[in-house]
Amino acid sequence: MTLQVKNLTKHFDGVHALAGVSFEIRAGECVALIGPNGAGKSTAFACIAGQQRSSTGEVWWADERIDHLTPAQRLRRGVTRTFQVAQTFEALTVLQNVQLLLQAPHGLATWDRLDSRQLERAHALLARVGLQALAAATVLGLPYGAKKRLELALALAGLADNISPKEPRRGNDKAPMPGLLLLDEPAAGLAGAERADLMALVKSLAQAEQDAVGLAVLYSEHNMDAVFGVADRVLVLIDGQLAAQGSPSEVAQNELVQARYLGQAGAAALGCHPGMTNFGSELTTHGSPVILSVENLNVWYGAAQALFDVSLQVGQGELVVLQGLNGAGKSTLLRAIIGLGSRATGTICYANKSISDWEPHQRAQAGLGYVAEDRRLFGGLTVQENLRVALRGRHFDEARVLDLFPALKPMLRRRASEMSGGEQQMLAIARTLMTSPRMLLLDEPCEGIAPVLVERLVAALLALQAQGMSILAAEQNSLLAAQASRVITLVAGQVKL
DSSP, X not given: OEEEEEXXXXXXXXXXEEEEEEEEEETTOEEEEEOSTTSSXXXXXXXXXXXXXXXXXXXXXXXXXXXXXXXXXXXXXXXXXXXXXXXXXXXXXXXXXXXXHHHGGGOOOTTOOGGGSSHHHHXXXXXXXXXXXXXXXXXXXXXXXXXXXXXXXXXXXXXXXXHOTTXXXXXXXXXXXXXXXXEESTTTTOOHHHHHHHHHHHHHHHHHHTTTTOEEEEEXXXXXXXXXXXXXXXXXXXXXXXXEEEOHHHHHXXXXXXXXXXXXXXXXXXXXXXXXXXXXXXXXXXXXXXXXXXXXXXXXXXXXXXXXXXXXXXXXXXXXXXXXXXXXXXXXXXHHHHTXXXXXXEEEEETTEEXXXXXXXXXXXXXXXXXXXXXXXXXXXXXXXXXXXXXXXXXXXXXXXXXXXXXXXXXXXXXXXXXXXXXXXXXXXXXXXXTOOSEEEEESTTTTOOHHHHXXXXXXXXXXXXXXXXXXXXXXXHHHHHTOSEEEEEETTEEOO
């Protein structure tokens, strides 16, 4: 069976997000869709799965034209997807999430109990994605990597009546239909080992079903090891058009792809980049005046302890990178420094003052700037309005900030919700800089950003560092770590010495 996308176009108020895109994917294939931020990848996913209607063009799946169907109708024909930000039911357990998706086609009466439904099939799906040990865990407290696996399980649950040859769809004794799995950045934000494990699982899904009913996988990724080490074929979107396609090696050698997308970071993923410096996790600041000192920090989420006696220092003008697996405590540490989140003990000193008892707004007023992983932009406001709202009536020359992020200059009137992920990340950092911070706390600033934009973002951060800005960033991207003054590794809530 085959997915056929024929001359697909999508316009947003005159902006051509997709401009005549055509390609095919066969059942049993694992195909990567890559390209710069704003190239149209997520729009293509939405048009195939039905969240958006294409302006023109056709989408065919399993010999049926489906572009006029609703998302629910496409799902019943075997088309399912995941999203850049994991879409899960946070208040339910891992098992209940899967049960709910499995039971959805059959309905659930108001007097019924979910816990008694689809148990065997739900446990089987969790085992398939390696989550059986977390079946009883509430999703809200899951590590990020586990949530990405759960979302994959939910997508498979949507296909359960299609891809299980032993259980054809209710009321239909025909053979089950093939499945089309669309994964929008499935490994975004995961550390190297977690990313490799998840992508090996994704690869195995297509291979496992190849001799059964057939599962085609189309996924987008900005981590090049998750592309060139996994995909059978690679499609490249640039400016809404299919700029290149072929085997991973063929695409890697394409000059346009190298210039517009891969850059040096892409070369690193292909083994062409010089070896990284092995930075230690020592707590000294190499002579720089200490601007931030954290001593014996412990943090709890309810009864669960997330950080254990964490101590570190950041010197004036240093760029320090926090690394570690998802769930190791990186985001928790940054939130604790800015004063957000749960119960904490220990000492946090900034600019020679203890701020442990200060409110978050007091810490921000003292010069700490924080950019959360989810960016927290005002989607309905323009770029310029997002920048100016941070001023709160104070005067600041926004041109100084825009000089660091020149890509934002032609977008001042564009709404934040209409920007790509990389553009939104630049705006989030630029907005924080409008408050004139002395130190930046950045949570995964390079997550979900094309390699070329990562290079530009890293260059901007290095320019800030050269001006004396101190930066503490939780980041998995090796390019930023290679430029860091020091790298500190967290393992299970503790600093690895």
